[in-house]
Amino acid sequence: xxxxxxxxxxxxxxxxxxxxLEIQSGEYFIILGPTGAGKSVLLEAxxxxxxxxxxxxxxxxxxxxxxxxxxxxxGIVYQDYALFPHLSVEENIAFGLKMRKYPKRELKAKVEAMxxxxxxxxxxxxRPATLSGGERQRTALARALxxxxxxxxxxxxxxxxxxxxxxxMQSALKELHRRVKVTIIHVTHDFEEAVALGHRVAVLHDxxxxxxxxxEEILRHPGSEFVAHFALSRNIFTGRVGEAxxxxxxxxxxxxxxxxxTDLTGEVRLSLRPEDIxxxxxxxxxxxxxxxxxxxxxxxxxxxVIYITITVPPDFICLITRQxxxxxxxxxxxxxxxxxxxxxxxxx
Amino acid sequence: xxxxxxxxxxxxxxxxxVLLGAIILLFIFAPIIKTVVSSSPGVxxxxxxxGDVYYSILLTVYAALVSTVIGLFxxxxxxxxxxxxxxxxxxxxxxxxxxxxxxPHSAGGVALLFVFGxxxxxxxxxxxxxxxxxxxxxxxxxxxxxxxxxxxxxxSREGFKSVxxxxxxxxxxxxASPWRSFFRVSLPLAWRSIFAGSVMMWARGTSEFxxxxxLAYYVPFLGQYVRVAPVLVADRFNSFGLDYARPVTALxxxxxxxxxxxxxxxxxRGEKA
Numbered sequence: 001x002x003x004x005x006x007x008x009x010x011x012x013x014x015x016x017x018x019x020x021l022e023i024q025s026g027e028y029f030i031i032l033g034p035t036g037a038g039k040s041v042l043l044e045a046x047x048x049x050x051x052x053x054x055x056x057x058x059x060x061x062x063x064x065x066x067x068x069x070x071x072x073x074x075g076i077v078y079q080d081y082a083l084f085p086h087l088s089v090e091e092n093i094a095f096g097l098k099m100r101k102y103p104k105r106e107l108k109a110k111v112e113a114m115x116x117x118x119x120x121x122x123x124x125x126x127r128p129a130t131l132s133g134g135e136r137q138r139t140a141l142a143r144a145l146x147x148x149x150x151x152x153x154x155x156x157x158x159x160x161x162x163x164x165x166x167x168x169m170q171s172a173l174k175e176l177h178r179r180v181k182v183t184i185i186h187v188t189h190d191f192e193e194a195v196a197l198g199h200r201v202a203v204l205h206d207x208x209x210x211x212x213x214x215x216e217e218i219l220r221h222p223g224s225e226f227v228a229h230f231a232l233s234r235n236i237f238t239g240r241v242g243e244a245x246x247x248x249x250x251x252x253x254x255x256x257x258x259x260x261x262t263d264l265t266g267e268v269r270l271s272l273r274p275e276d277i278x279x280x281x282x283x284x285x286x287x288x289x290x291x292x293x294x295x296x297x298x299x300x301x302x303x304x305v306i307y308i309t310i311t312v313p314p315d316f317i318c319l320i321t322r323q324x325x326x327x328x329x330x331x332x333x334x335x336x337x338x339x340x341x342x343x344x345x346x347x348x
Numbered sequence: 349x350x351x352x353x354x355x356x357x358x359x360x361x362x363x364x365x366v367l368l369g370a371i372i373l374l375f376i377f378a379p380i381i382k383t384v385v386s387s388s389p390g391v392x393x394x395x396x397x398x399g400d401v402y403y404s405i406l407l408t409v410y411a412a413l414v415s416t417v418i419g420l421f422x423x424x425x426x427x428x429x430x431x432x433x434x435x436x437x438x439x440x441x442x443x444x445x446x447x448x449x450x451x452p453h454s455a456g457g458v459a460l461l462f463v464f465g466x467x468x469x470x471x472x473x474x475x476x477x478x479x480x481x482x483x484x485x486x487x488x489x490x491x492x493x494x495x496x497x498x499x500x501x502x503x504s505r506e507g508f509k510s511v512x513x514x515x516x517x518x519x520x521x522x523x524a525s526p527w528r529s530f531f532r533v534s535l536p537l538a539w540r541s542i543f544a545g546s547v548m549m550w551a552r553g554t555s556e557f558x559x560x561x562x563l564a565y566y567v568p569f570l571g572q573y574v575r576v577a578p579v580l581v582a583d584r585f586n587s588f589g590l591d592y593a594r595p596v597t598a599l600x601x602x603x604x605x606x607x608x609x610x611x612x613x614x615x616x617r618g619e620k621a
Contacts, residue, residue, distance in 0.1 A: 044517065047517070047521055049517045049520060049521070068520075068525075069517070069520040069521050070520050070521070070522075070525055072521070075521060075522070076518060076521045078514050082512060082514040082515050082517075082518045084518075084533060085515075085537065086537055095522050095524075096522035096523055099519070099523035099528060099532075100523040143518075143522070144521075144522075147522060149521075
């Protein structure tokens, strides 16, 4: 377990303060905040790489506030990976083992095994400058993990990747966490990423922790403008993929069945943009695969647009214009139908 | 790969700039080339064999090398601190380091004498362990070091600045102490700049005249009394005139050029390969 009490860090133009966190062993913990909120500095402070003004930290029940970074059993992966440019991929991965005086005879085998897991075996002789973004990322992960750290710190690890590689890496991280059982503290500004990966999320706002909780809790009771904005702009559900029907996956979200397009199985999360949902007084025949009946439970005016919450259950948030709102004569308690395409449901 | 050349139509400004550039290049290289080619290789060779000249060049090269090695040992750590730490008065300190470049070097020599002369602070301390700086090789070394160390410190500092600090941080999390992170990551990555700075420092040391003249004009070296090459050139000219000074001048220029070019080639080898 990692515990941080009353951490205070000087960021030059503002302070990071009243930071209190408790992170369980093996947890995938996300620190979420907008760019420039001091997330990376918080991560470096946890690693002992950034000087702190106040605060106490415990790692595994022992106080370690002043412990040198090299004695903390941590690994770090930066956004741009920070691979040693003068060393080959193999030497990069072996670096931590050499520093920790790992026996020479076993070193090579250990590096090769790690490279295998990370999928960089074929790159061992290459220099970092010749690698693609994804390859650098995997090398950086292998370098951090080969020393078997108790805690892995990830600083915006996905934001430098293109969308395809990001999605792939996201599932790779999930898989990795399941296999290695390392505690992960992952810093990001991307809400989707936080929701997709985190067991728990801490929202960093104005230099302190605004909220800590599971992704669902945070979405349901957003404690900051930043989260609220996101919560209004996304429908996020947890569900289970069942039997396929007409080439579509059927996902059960607490009794309600949605059709979506995905290869994933088992426990999944899905998101749906409010503007992709059509509201109508009667069921409509169309090419859209999902048509559900619900009740208007909330109306939120946001300038020219209106967010309507429709309880099926669960709650769907829909975005419509003021004009449609008036034409449809929507009020609370009114029964309506919502329609959306299977391809509008994003499964992750 | 074939290079595609495109010729832009030369405008008047480019023409004027090329012309002005040509003038300054000629100004730099004409005297150097003229001096070197005006003595035949045979004359140069005989001149080199002359004891006076031979020992002078040896002393110059040797003392500049010693001062550069000491400079590396003392200057690189400072360069690292300047690149990595933020503290009050850092700008001022960086300016201060460059002072030896801007003051007259003879004045530098006098100033050094005030500290390292046998009656003064550092001079007395070193004197107690048998090192004296007035008219000795050690004096040549510190005179050269004083005027040339800014080149090494500045270049090394820029080298360390160009190393991403997060590489050092990653090294720390991977179990490296600050020492090992410095020697395994920072130093190898800044090596090119440090080496280039060393070459500059050495070259500047070999060409030093003013400070050496004050502090160590004639020094005992390998059983002879020897002057450094720049002093020898000046003396020959003052005592015997242009014709007599020319061969030794040509030799000194040639040797400096060759070493400088070779070193720079090593320093920049592999860059943009």
